[in-house]
Amino acid sequence: xxxxxxxxxxxxxxxxxxxxxxxxxxxxxxxxxxxxxxxxxxxxxxxxxxxxxxxxxxxxxxxxxxxxxxxxxxxxxxxxxxxxxxxxxxxxxxxxxxxxxxxxxxxxxxxxxxxxx
Amino acid sequence: xxxxxxxxxxxxxxxxxxxxxxxxxxxxxxxxxxxxxxxxxxxxxxxxxxxxxxxxxxxxxxxxxxxxxxxxxxxxxxxxxxxxxxxxxxxxxxxxxxxxxxxxxxxxxxxxxxxxxxxxxxxxxxxxxxxxxxxxxxxxxxxxxxxxxxxxxxxxxxxxxxxxxxxxxxxxxxxxxxxxxxxxxxxxxxxxxxxxxxxxxxxxxxxxxxxxxxxxxxxxxxxxxxxxxxxxxxxxxx
Ligand code: SF4
Ligand code: SF4
Ligand code: FES
Numbered sequence: 001x002x003x004x005x006x007x008x009x010x011x012x013x014x015x016x017x018x019x020x021x022x023x024x025x026x027x028x029x030x031x032x033x034x035x036x037x038x039x040x041x042x043x044x045x046x047x048x049x050x051x052x053x054x055x056x057x058x059x060x061x062x063x064x065x066x067x068x069x070x071x072x073x074x075x076x077x078x079x080x081x082x083x084x085x086x087x088x089x090x091x092x093x094x095x096x097x098x099x100x101x102x103x104x105x106x107x108x109x110x111x112x113x114x115x116x117x
Numbered sequence: 118x119x120x121x122x123x124x125x126x127x128x129x130x131x132x133x134x135x136x137x138x139x140x141x142x143x144x145x146x147x148x149x150x151x152x153x154x155x156x157x158x159x160x161x162x163x164x165x166x167x168x169x170x171x172x173x174x175x176x177x178x179x180x181x182x183x184x185x186x187x188x189x190x191x192x193x194x195x196x197x198x199x200x201x202x203x204x205x206x207x208x209x210x211x212x213x214x215x216x217x218x219x220x221x222x223x224x225x226x227x228x229x230x231x232x233x234x235x236x237x238x239x240x241x242x243x244x245x246x247x248x249x250x251x252x253x254x255x256x257x258x259x260x261x262x263x264x265x266x267x268x269x270x271x272x273x274x275x276x277x278x279x280x281x282x283x284x285x286x287x288x289x290x291x292x293x294x295x296x297x298x299x300x301x302x303x304x305x306x307x308x309x310x311x312x313x314x315x316x317x318x319x320x321x322x323x324x325x326x327x328x329x330x331x332x333x334x335x336x337x338x339x340x341x342x343x344x345x346x347x348x349x350x351x352x353x354x355x
Contacts, residue, residue: 005183005203009272014323014336085321086340 013096021078024071031068066114073110077103122197124151126163127205130212135203142200148188149177151202152216165216172330175264178271179216180205185271187330207271223267223286230287230315231306237299245299253296260293260338262331269325269335281314285325285335288316292338295345307342307349316342 041049055061081099122142125135138155149167156163167177172190179188181196182203193202210218238245247254269285270276276284283291291310294300310316316339325335349355 009183010274010322010324012323012327014321014327018320018322082321085336086343089337089341089344 017078017081017099020074021082024075024078027068027071028075031071066111069110069114070107073107074103076110077106080106121200122151122193123201124155125201125203126152126155126216127212128163128215130214133212133215135205142193142197146193148179148181148186148191148193148196148202148204151193152179152188152204163216164214173264175266178207178266178268180207180271185268185328187266187268190330207267209271209273209276210267218267220267222280223270223284224265226283226287227265227290229309230283230291231302231309232287232290232294234294234297235300235302237301247298253298256341257293257296260289260333260335263289263333264331266330268328268330272324272328274322274324275318275320279314279318282318283310283315285319285329285339288319288342289333289335289338292341295342304354307345307355310342311346311349311355316346319343 038049038052041052056065077099080102084099084102120142122140124138124140126138127133128136138159140151140154140159143150149170152163152165153167156165165177165179167189168174170177170189172187175187177188178185180186180203181188181191182198182201184196185207186196196202204216206212206216206218210220210223213219263286265286267286269289273282273285275282288310291306295303295306300306319336319339321336321340323336326333326337329335346355
């Protein structure tokens with residue numbers, strides 16, 4: 001089998017959801033230590049936090065943060081989809097629709113929250 | 118429609134290569150027709166399997182342009198790409214020769230998943246009465262038509278990653294028996310399918326469900342087993 005065919009055989013929605021779930025999980029795992037480190041700064045050394053916050057106000061950093069919120073939303077959405085698939089015994093299009101709705105809703109809600117913040 | 122097909126066919130066992138044949142393209146031709154043409158007209162040494170030719174026996178599955186399919190019910194015009202077909206033995210199974218794989222691991226796992234019915238009655242007892250519209254019977258109906266073709270098994274990445282994984286067909290079979298009120302082996306079967314290489318190993322990729330030619334959903338059956346295992350674990354039975 002050629003490499004391209006190998007990827008195409010996996011190019012269906014459920015496989016994509018699996019990959020997104022995995023990749024967003026890994027990225028979140030990388031991000032969380034950074035997040036806790038920033039929180040730690042806020043508690044212990046407010047001046048250092050201030051300079052960090054100034055740094056984090058740059059557009060590129062803002063952009064990356066939006067990406068992280070998106071990762072969180074996607075990871076949550078994919079997780080909810082899995083729970084529905086496995087615990088609610090729904091079938092076929094119902095579960096696809098419900099999962100899409102849930103994932104879309106969660107993503108929208110989180111992005112909105114980010115806008116407000 | 119181009120007049121000839123270029124058909125790359127896997128030759129040899131695990132170490133092999135593709136050999137290209139030219140086959141006339143005909144209306145309503147199935148992939149199995151193409152393989153049979155090669156074997157009858159071009160190279161009688163080609164090994165492959167089939168029996169029923171009507172989608173019942175499950176013996177003709179192969180990888181066609183990268184996707185596992187039942188070849189007797191797959192029309193060439195639906196899968197051909199730029200006049201080419203690439204045929205290989207099913208993935209995730211040992212290759213014997215050319216397009217024939219050793220299906221033993223696949224069928225052994227149906228055994229390991231306790232895929233055989235264990236009766237609670239003898240033939241001297243009266244027939245069991247199962248209401249056709251009972252929820253258990255309806256849920257069995259959704260999973261029972263498996264022809265044992267191995268398409269799901271060949272499409273499952275979890276099988277590729279963990280060779281011990283029981284795989285979609287064996288777990289689907291186990292699910293039908295777990296719903297069967299006449300069966301006497303529910304406890305042992307649940308134990309057999311709830312291990313490390315059982316239902317919990319499934320990542321819900323749904324490639325099995327995507328490809329099953331009988332349009333079954335082994336993923337849904339496996340999810341059912343996961344729920345049964347969870348319920349039993351919560352009750353302290355597992
Ligand atoms: S579940 Fe479907 S794909 Fe898998 S062996 Fe049975 S019929 Fe074939
Ligand atoms: S849903 Fe489970 S059994 Fe089916 S292809 Fe994915 S991992 Fe394999
Ligand atoms: S030859 Fe029997 S299913 Fe294809």
